[in-house]
Amino acid sequence: MSYSDISTSLSPALEKVDRFAVASVLSANRGLLVDGSRIMDRLQAMAQIGRSEQGGINRIAYSSFDLEGRRYVIDLMHDAELETSIDAAGNIIGKRAGAEPGLPAILIGSHIDSVPEGGIYDGTVGVLSAIEVAQILAERKLSTRHPLEVIVFQNEEEGLFGSRAVSGDLSPSDLNLPSQSGKTIREGIEYLGGNPEKLATARRRVGEIAVYLEYHIEQGPVLESEGVDIGVVEGIVGVNRWEVTIEGFSNHAGTTPMNGRKDALIVAAKFIDAVNCIVRATPGLQVGTVGRIRVLPGAPNVIPGKVILSLDLRDLESDKIERLYQEIADEGNRIAATIGATITFKQTSVQGPALTEPRVRQLIFDAANELGLTSMMLRSGAGHDAQAIARIAPIGMIFIPSQDGISHTPREYSRRVDIINGANVYLHTLLKLDALFS
């Protein structure tokens, strides 16, 4: 696509922008590229932090590995001449001043915490590329109009806790929630060097952030199967989660006749199957998952008296999630009632769906085209920090292919060429945003 094509394909919002300015940004930085080897070396260094014998990454939020990864990232920020700090919510921020006074900051970044036995790319590719973008600008002594902030949001995996604090969507009561580390969110934030008592100071208001641009692996199969280099994210699905508690009656597994049992795990089994059936039976791209289950007391010779499990529902439409939940809850109650057990649903998190800013999408397409890369629009089935920030600022997201579409496992993989392509698109989209956004 030539510049004239780009020019005519600009979104209506962009048509207000001075086209001369666009042209000069394009030409001035045409030769600028990130140092791909540096990104890959740092990615390998990060891959040693929290790695288990099985090869998975266990940089669970608030674990010692999480802290170790954050220390490494702060060191990299210093290399990139960023001025680092930790906000009250425990997010790491690396700042670079802008040339034009009074402009709001452009935020770039992602997260480095992982699920248990996760992969090395999820979140980390975006964080290391954001630092690389800042470092290239520092090395080439290129200034931006806006201040630039590289941000590492804490605890993305368990519910976007860091980015929700920034968008004002984290309440003091959320601080009492447990996390997989064993710490509460409050204790976790303290562990990372944040100050939960001053949580409100981490909040940014509408207008304080010009735009948030996140770069991430797709974690799904679309780009690879379509053979496309760069994904331009249309929107991020909403993610609602519940803790589901089933109470039956615990008893001896040998002496209690089959017809005298209130086995909570039998109810849970039928419920898990029902979640799967209901989500599949509804037309659309929604997904539903039970990923965690705890059975009490949990011995082979005891009938389970209590089961606690997680329910995760995702779609681009909040209403559809609500309808699916109602159907699932009704079916859960029906199943529990058949043996006199009870089932209760406690909503543990709500992340509304978020659309990306059309002007930002267009600039990502432009940057990819300029670099000779193919691109396409797609939805994000995974939750991302950008989703939280969408409440207070325009957002954009860049995806690259994930091999076999897999993520959250040690087999997660993205090719070196794709990682570096994505970082270059990241750099050039940033420069365009800096030139065109106010």
Next chain:
Amino acid sequence: MSYSDISTSLSPALEKVDRFAVASVLSANRGLLVDGSRIMDRLQAMAQIGRSEQGGINRIAYSSFDLEGRRYVIDLMHDAELETSIDAAGNIIGKRAGAEPGLPAILIGSHIDSVPEGGIYDGTVGVLSAIEVAQILAERKLSTRHPLEVIVFQNEEEGLFGSRAVSGDLSPSDLNLPSQSGKTIREGIEYLGGNPEKLATARRRVGEIAVYLEYHIEQGPVLESEGVDIGVVEGIVGVNRWEVTIEGFSNHAGTTPMNGRKDALIVAAKFIDAVNCIVRATPGLQVGTVGRIRVLPGAPNVIPGKVILSLDLRDLESDKIERLYQEIADEGNRIAATIGATITFKQTSVQGPALTEPRVRQLIFDAANELGLTSMMLRSGAGHDAQAIARIAPIGMIFIPSQDGISHTPREYSRRVDIINGANVYLHTLLKLDALFS
């Protein structure tokens, strides 16, 4: 029932016995009773060892609470003038000499280890009553013909490890099995003061034990619902256990379409439901339970890639257990194949069914009748140490009612009067056995 009724109702096996001897045992000890308050006080003392805030007993084998309970029991044995030792398998043995040289020992006892959040009666009632029987004999200076051994078998709950060592049914490789304490069986035995390297020395041969008599709470609903004081156990069901491993494929819960998943927990859910259906669909009193489940990696936002669960099948007929298992395994394979997952079954323990000795049953009936108590025959749905000892010696078991038939929970309860009744039947059955068995 009068003595003449008893005399005519003696089993064929007993008819060989000298009826004059039976009559003299009956008359000589008619007034002898256990000290019921002492049993109950000690039961309350034991109820403090391993009690959680929720009120359950957590005297899990090889835990510090288990050790504490054993120390208390050893002290009680010393009060009862028993000579204590710990065999190589970690069982506690309290010995009292017999009057007649060359006779094999009569064993009485049970276990004090518990399931997680178990009750205070399971096992402990039998152990404390056995010590009480020995103490009453010591206090009244009554000698028995046979040597008497009060035995506390270690780790009953996870698979009769202590009693299986005594019966020669524990192999060196079993020592490497894990236990809920986090220790292997070997480490657990060492922790208790046993010597796993000399395991064979704990083994008893056929002929070394005249009879093993165990007293236990029913842990089921039969005696209470029939309004009967004493249960005479006909047999103990066989208990076979498997560790079932389901392997699917772990992936991101947001980006993986429903029809592209290999969710191991969906397979597990259908499997657990199938176990329940198959066991219920077969005529008879067999039971089947999935009591433990572990999901990996175990996060709300990750599709489960692997599930490990327990399968416990029980019946009085080994063949029936085998047929049920085959049906369950076939169905498990069919379910797993529908989504391309795999399922494997590893047998972790086999405890064959065991019938009690008809002569011993008869003497329990006799003792109950003498004490003015009602009695009935019933099967034991729970596994017991007597089951292991049945390989090498005649066994008998005495049951008392469990309120609501519940066990393995903090709500497990047996009435004081029933506990003391059972202990008196225990004492008098022992005296009859001593007189009549060679």
